[in-house]
Amino acid sequence: MKIYFEAEKFLKHPEGNLQSKIFNDKSLKSNPKHIYALVYSTLQYKEYINQIITKSKINRQIKISDELLALLVHDLLFSSRGRIESGKHHIKDSFLKNKTRLQAELIKLKLKYKVKSVDQLPTIQQEDETPVRWFRINTIKIDPERFFKKHKLNLQPVNRFQDLTKPGLIYQDEHIPNLYGVHPKEKITTSTEAYKLGEIIIQDRGSCFPAFILNYKEPHSKIIDACAAPGNKTSHAATFVDEVVYAVERDSKRAAILKTMSEKATGKSRKKLIQVLNQDFTTIKPEDYEDVTGLIVDPSCSGSGIFGRAMDEETKNSDRLEKLASFQFSIMKHALSFNGARKVVYSTCSIHAEENERVVIDLLSDEEVKKQGWTLANRDLVLPNWERRGLEVEFEKISRDPNVIKELAGGCVRTLPKEDGGIGFFAACFVRE
Template sequence: MKLYFEAEKFLKQSEGNLQSKVFNDKNLKSNPKHIYALVYSTLKYKEYIQQIITKSKINKQLKISNELLALLIHDLLFSSRGRIESGKHHIKDSFLANKTRLQAEFIKLKLKYKVKSVDQLPTVEQDDETPIRWFRINTIKIDPERFFKKHKLNLQPVSRFQDLTKPGLIYQDDHIPNLYGVHPKEKITTSTEAYKLGEIIIQDRASCFPAYILNYKDEHSKIIDACAAPGNKTSHAASFVEDVVYAVEKDSKRVGILKQMSEKATGKNKKKLIQVLHQDFTTIKPEDYEDVTGLIVDPSCSGSGIFGRAMDEETKNSDRLEKLASFQFTIMKHALSFPGARKVVYSTCSVHAEENERVVVDLLSDETVKNQGWTLADREVVLSTWERRGIEDEFMTLTRDSEVIKKLAGGCIRTIPKEDGGIGFFAACFVKK
């Protein structure tokens, strides 16, 4: 089972080149070639594996991650061997107890798609998980001019990210300062010296939007990142403020990652720039942070904008989306209650309106929120050059005035997975009148 446990973490990671991540990991006990082949093939058939998980309801019985379950189903049903790796383990035994049911669902799947074998199933080749590798120059540590002089990347500039068709090219983003894109096979990874020094942050393009929107034409000396781990948005936010970013995270394991990322991004000279708070954001008393003027809220979501998940039936489960939306509403309402706050950015890596525009509409309809004077910002201060805005029809429950609807939708932005050079994303900017 060791192979599956080691492969599990790579299936969970959404950003970066799979091959680089696997072969650069020096802590692996299993053969990297075996791990890469397993994860690559599981991603290739992920849509079909998820259908079997949903139909068989095996995820209701086995208390293991969806990623680990997908790897086991792949080897049992989609691999040429048709068996789980040798070795005894209670998870393997529990999984194989459902073998007959899983094989029955597999037969139904092949009948559904009118194929006789796995290799006849239509698939999208998982050559890479992301069309572009994005990295942000960390201006806390180094300015762009000095960075390029120091590291001598020798990359040819292109005017559009769509032109990054091969290694050796670089694109400077039109929307976010100090953000650059390169081909996924470019040798800029977590093993790169600049990354180890904290001079660059490997971060998806869309996840750079919240910090930039929060600080666009606005100055904050103290802000809160309400759901901070792993810390990419936190470090980006810290590059705009002079005083402090309070990075809040309740999960103990993720707090460790957050602290490590924050220390790398700030260094010894500015180690107080990011203060990590290990607690549930909703338990923080707003009156204790009266001087906080801006907040970033990026709560747990379905992750449907992440590559490979948009087609997962599990991400479209209405009950799950309803629970997530309820949590998202709660944490956002708490953020809007901070007395000194004048700007709050809400974001998710989801493509579903239930977690995005509908949460925004529910907040704008809430009497407490209305009485506090919150509304959506004008498009001019919410990445105005970005074309994809919120879904206008979702705001019709608030008003029938087409101009008002357009204005509200303009206070939100969306990205489409891969088509916009990264993950699917949503952001909305609340401002206090």
């Protein structure tokens, strides 16, 4: 019952960033991932849970808070397990005495809404909207000054993205050049003329990290974007390089989208700036690209940093995460085998250490990677002013020296969903002389 008592307070006060509140609460004894999943799902089905509670009159039988009762009803009737967490407790015993009555009300509810299972009921989505709409001015086609004059955007600047409380305001990001944030209701969308012309790219803040980190202080002439579709990171990387970005995508349909996006971003004048390669990155021979000095590797991941997916991920299959991590490791190891490479940026839109710090640790511990001379970059090369770094506790697996641990974590950056103005994101930078 402990998980229900701990989840109760978050259900009483669900406003704000629910995920960050739960994950930052150090007093919790239960797994915060499980608490978040429970509260999130209970909020989704709250309307139906309240109907069942009212019809069954169970709230007259058990004198507990409405929130605690809702959590118990959720797990009995609306969770995939269909049961209350194990463990003896007098509240649990009293609640289960009403099991038959509650199940009868659920049957009536499904008949009322003409569905066969609870997952067919329309649910309230929680935390599924971005707090900021980010867009990047595409300097391949237009510079910021000319962009604002051309499109006559009369927006009032604010100093923090948190101040974007209404349309009519704009924030210029302090970490990524030419990146701007506006209120989600601002009329800057994919139907905007500037977007259609390729003058702006609508791209999440965290997604802009890899290309900037890769080219920070020392821009490259030729780079590879190993998992390029749909192309936002690719077009961003192209704003830094002198010669070419090789954009690799193995799926033919996604490669077609990538090509279209790339052509829009570069235009006819610089159409050779991005070259799309429709093939599996791991089949590319490093010796064929000796002059490539930088790579971006953003492989398939759980997507747990994307709004609305965290709850699904907390019913996660550990085998799936293990398979994803194995794939991420293999594709990164291939990227690190390019002889001419001096910098490789690894990134995911996941919040899970299994796909982030632990993949980094496995690479740093690999004998071949060690022989090739790869290390993690110092913080001063990886968004030095960004405060949220890699999880230091994870790097305790390879060192007990607090200075070494801090330095390794400093070679990584993280963003939290919503709290940092966008999706949850992770990036790490590998370097060698």
